[in-house]
Amino acid sequence: xxxxxxxxxxxxxxxxxxxxxxxxxxxxxxxxxxxxxxxxxxxxxxxxxxxxxxxxxxxxxxxxxxxxxxxxxxxxxxxxxxxxxxxxxxxxxxxxxxxxxxxxxxxxxxxxxxx
Amino acid sequence: xxxxxxxxxxxxxxxxxxxxxxxxxxxxxxxxxxxxxxxxxxxxxxxxxxxxxxxxxxxxxxxxxxxxxxxxxxxxxxxxxxxxxxxxxxxxxxxxxxxxxxxxxxxxxxxxxxxxx
Numbered sequence: 001x002x003x004x005x006x007x008x009x010x011x012x013x014x015x016x017x018x019x020x021x022x023x024x025x026x027x028x029x030x031x032x033x034x035x036x037x038x039x040x041x042x043x044x045x046x047x048x049x050x051x052x053x054x055x056x057x058x059x060x061x062x063x064x065x066x067x068x069x070x071x072x073x074x075x076x077x078x079x080x081x082x083x084x085x086x087x088x089x090x091x092x093x094x095x096x097x098x099x100x101x102x103x104x105x106x107x108x109x110x111x112x113x114x115x
Numbered sequence: 116x117x118x119x120x121x122x123x124x125x126x127x128x129x130x131x132x133x134x135x136x137x138x139x140x141x142x143x144x145x146x147x148x149x150x151x152x153x154x155x156x157x158x159x160x161x162x163x164x165x166x167x168x169x170x171x172x173x174x175x176x177x178x179x180x181x182x183x184x185x186x187x188x189x190x191x192x193x194x195x196x197x198x199x200x201x202x203x204x205x206x207x208x209x210x211x212x213x214x215x216x217x218x219x220x221x222x223x224x225x226x227x228x229x230x231x232x
Contacts, residue, residue, distance in 0.1 A: 032219065043207060043225035044158075046116075051220075090157060094219070101146060101211050101219045105157045 002026055002093050006106035014114050015083055021076040021109045023091030031093050033074040034103070035065055038088040047089070050074065061085065086113045117142055117210050119224035127230045128198055135194045136227045138208035143188035146211035148221065149181070153204045161206075164191050198231045205229070 007022040025031060035047040048059025055067040065076045074091060091106040118141040128134050138147065149161040161181055162172045170183040184192045195202050205226045211219045 034220070036223070041228075044209075044223040046220065046222060049220055094221075096219060101221070102148070102160055102163065103158075103209075103221055105159075107157045 002031070002095055002104045004091050004093050004104055004106035006089075006091055006109050008109050009107065010110045010112065012112045012114060013081055016080045018079050019077065019081050019085075019111065021089050021091075021111065023074045023076065023106060025072050025074065025091075025093045030096060032096055033065075033067060034092040034094075035059065035063070035074075035076050036090045036092060038090065038108075040087070044090065047076070081111070081113045083113050083115060085111060087111060117144065117212060117222045119208065119210060119222060121206075121208060121224040121227050123227060124225065125228035125230075127232060130199050130231055132198055133194055133196045134198065134229060135192050136206055136208075138191045138193070138224055140189045140210050144210040144212065145188065146219075147185065147191045148209045148211070149183065149191075149193045150207045150209065150223075151204045152207065152226070158207065161193070195229065198229075200231045203229055203231045 003026045005024045013019050033050040036044040037047045038044050048057050050057050050067045058064045063078050088108045088110050090108045092103045094103050120139045122137045147164045150158040152158045160173050161176045162170045164170045164183045164185040166185050166188050182194045205228050207223050207226045209221045209223045211221050213219050
């Protein structure tokens with residue numbers, strides 16, 4: 001079974017600073033990778049995804065992530081954060097071959113952007 | 116993407132009662148999923164609900180506690196039965212949409228926030 005590790009449970013940063021949220025997954029022959037964002041008291045919104053092709057994927061709100069197969073990582077980055085980026089970020093993986101597209105989530109990283 | 120709605124958006128219930136949560140999608144989808152997010156925790160898959168077949172439950176979840184219906188390709192319900200305070204969670208439905216080469220992405224509803232007293 002797949003597993004996802006988000007190494008940081010909380011990441012505090014100042015506004016306009018760069019940020020990286022780390023995500024590692026257990027290895028598999030093929031994976032689909034996702035980042036979701038959950039704003040306070042809301043549901044999950046898809047931020048970006050890697051299904052195939054270019055390893056650098058760009059998402060909404062200026063976020064991007066890089067798929068690194070050798071390191072089994074899918075870290076999320078943004079060069080300059082805003083206060084409105086304060087939210088919980090979840091990394092998720094699905095195994096399209098073996099698991100009927102079930103998503104396995106990491107425990108989440110709370111990004112807090114301070115003025 | 117898909118537009119997904121859930122009803123109710125939140126509820127406060129007494130222990131021992133049951134609550135049925137509805138999930139409506141604006142397009143026909145084969146695969147739907149129900150997740151639970153306990154306070155301060157990540158999401159855990161409860162079951163997969165595909166139209167035309169019985170729901171498939173994950174380890175730790177049983178049909179008697181979480182019966183699911185999937186009457187058509189745009190609708191599903193999850194019932195939380197005989198509730199206890201430990202069932203206080205956010206319950207989310209999601210749908211799997213397929214792009215080229217059957218590449219799949221899941222989209223989530225806004226969630227139902229349940230508090231059991």
